[in-house]
Amino acid sequence: MKRVDIKLGFQCNNRCRFCVQGNKREKYSDKTTKQIKEILRKTCKKYDGVVFTGGEPTIRKDLPELVQYAKDLGFKVIQIQTNGRMFAYKDFCQALIKKGANEFALALHGHTAYLHDSLTTVPGSFEQTTTGIKNLKSLGQRILMNTVITKPNYKYLPQIAKLLVNLGVNQFQFAFVHINQMILSSPKLIDEIVPQKSRVMPYVKKGLQIGIDAGVSVMTEAIPYCFMKDYEDYIAEKIIPEGAVYDATWSIEDYGKYRKTEGKAKGPDCPKCKHYRVCEGPWKEYPQIFGWQEFKPVKS
Numbered sequence: 001m002k003r004v005d006i007k008l009g010f011q012c013n014n015r016c017r018f019c020v021q022g023n024k025r026e027k028y029s030d031k032t033t034k035q036i037k038e039i040l041r042k043t044c045k046k047y048d049g050v051v052f053t054g055g056e057p058t059i060r061k062d063l064p065e066l067v068q069y070a071k072d073l074g075f076k077v078i079q080i081q082t083n084g085r086m087f088a089y090k091d092f093c094q095a096l097i098k099k100g101a102n103e104f105a106l107a108l109h110g111h112t113a114y115l116h117d118s119l120t121t122v123p124g125s126f127e128q129t130t131t132g133i134k135n136l137k138s139l140g141q142r143i144l145m146n147t148v149i150t151k152p153n154y155k156y157l158p159q160i161a162k163l164l165v166n167l168g169v170n171q172f173q174f175a176f177v178h179i180n181q182m183i184l185s186s187p188k189l190i191d192e193i194v195p196q197k198s199r200v201m202p203y204v205k206k207g208l209q210i211g212i213d214a215g216v217s218v219m220t221e222a223i224p225y226c227f228m229k230d231y232e233d234y235i236a237e238k239i240i241p242e243g244a245v246y247d248a249t250w251s252i253e254d255y256g257k258y259r260k261t262e263g264k265a266k267g268p269d270c271p272k273c274k275h276y277r278v279c280e281g282p283w284k285e286y287p288q289i290f291g292w293q294e295f296k297p298v299k300s
Ligand code: SF4
Pocket: 224, 225, 226, 227, 266, 267, 269, 270, 271, 273, 274, 275, 276, 279, 280, 281, 282, 295, 296, 297, 298
């Protein structure tokens, strides 16, 4: 399946401390309804799926109208990528489903309100997001979860996995925090938010295993092969649908290619690695902080 991701705008009702899009909030205004419909018309012949993302798409009043528009244009998969808080309102879930939304990608960053809310910086967000998962589940929807791996939560990934399994989600992913310029320029934020990959891995694998044992589809993002011994099949980059991204004022026609050529990087020893050709490497900001010592080429 090929899909188009449309960032509707960067406003959000959460203020996640690690948000990779957060520094765009003040710089760029939201797309208008007309602009979004134009993108949908332009892309509907080429792509089977559309992802409405942001920022937080559910805080826009026109989201139901946009979902209906995408459905009428023939998009088969209409995914809402969201912090999930608005889905605590069952009538909101029902309204979007009625218009044609059929895949829901929510984010949960802790197994307790204390941990999740301290990362989103919004008290009550854990309660709303978990209620949202339960509501969507009760309405028979496909639920894909994302957890951003950060310093405060990495030791709790197995507990987060258990919670997600118990909530009955269809898939969960652990995505290593994507360091933006705002984080990169703040030694304090780096110290508080960004863990070292080698430290998080035992917890990542334990969490993945909990999902695998329960028959849930699991994956990781932005963790190269050299950290994923025995779990190589769960590397998201192998299966992320191809497609385009409509960002703030620009678009990226082939996001996979962008990741490989601009977003990510490989180290001086990577050419010796047996995964060199398929591996994308880490997001390029990570080695700017920690160097390449942790990335040990895998021998054939
Ligand atoms: S190519 Fe480099 S980053 Fe990728 S798995 Fe090998 S050593 Fe790790």
